[in-house]
Ligand SMILES: Nc1nc2c(ncn2[C@@H]2O[C@H](COP(=O)(O)OP(=O)(O)O)[C@@H](O)[C@H]2O)c(=O)[nH]1
């Protein structure tokens with residue numbers, strides 16, 4: 001993909017570490033829940049997992065069945081996809097490309113396998129690993145969220161160790177202990193990426209043309 005004004009960010013974490021909460025808070029902080037101020041948005045993945053109570057199709061995920069997902073794989077519709085906890089998850093290619101071209105920053109909440117695939121295609125992607133402060137706290141958050149059965153929580157805790165073992169592959173690490181502190185760190189990462197010379201040249205090309213003109 002050619003250099004775009006929009007930045008691509010990936011947040012990866014073991015389930016329950018707080019990545020969805022952090023992305024949501026960041027968007028609210030930048031008032032991106034307001035359609036007139038759309039400078040960043042979170043990508044809505046496709047999944048074959050069943051919706052949790054309160055999850056809305058097209059908002060939290062595009063919920064599809066396995067046959068539909070496999071047909072999208074055949075059509076090369078995914079930027080990346082992976083099987084996580086026995087379900088398929090994938091990121092639509094066209095939506096990401098269009099959004100970045102519009103100068104909007106895009107956040108992907110995806111697992112380490114997806115992060116690797118995206119980084120290989122777009123090396124400019126900023127990848128962030130969100131770590132919980134302890135295993136006990138991770139389990140407590142999954143339980144407190146109250147959306148998964150004890151069996152599913154057990155499965156997610158077992159999977160957490162393999163997800164965490166990839167922490168060193170990421171560009172940034174944020175430990176989500178105190179939520180406000182973790183949010184400030186994530187915000188700083190976003191700002192740093194935006195201020196890079198490559199992005200500033202695209203954003204301010206007109207200004208530099210004027211400053212250097214007769
Ligand atoms: N590779 C990939 N992983 C995804 C995608 N969407 C979600 N995931 C990951 O799938 C895992 C399970 O997500 P989910 O079922 O929503 O559970 P949660 O992590 O507890 O919110 C998490 O690690 C997500 O980051 C995607 O489009 N691609």
Ligand SMILES: Nc1ncnc2c1ncn2[C@@H]1O[C@H](COP(=O)(O)OP(=O)(O)O)[C@@H](O)[C@H]1O
Pocket residue numbers: 013014015016017018019020021022141142144145176177178179180182
């Ligand atoms: N820093 C934090 N301290 C305490 N609870 C948190 C913190 N960050 C997130 N949580 C809570 O932990 C639970 C899991 O967070 P969530 O964002 O759904 O995780 P993920 O998207 O990584 O699976 C939620 O109930 C959320 O409110």
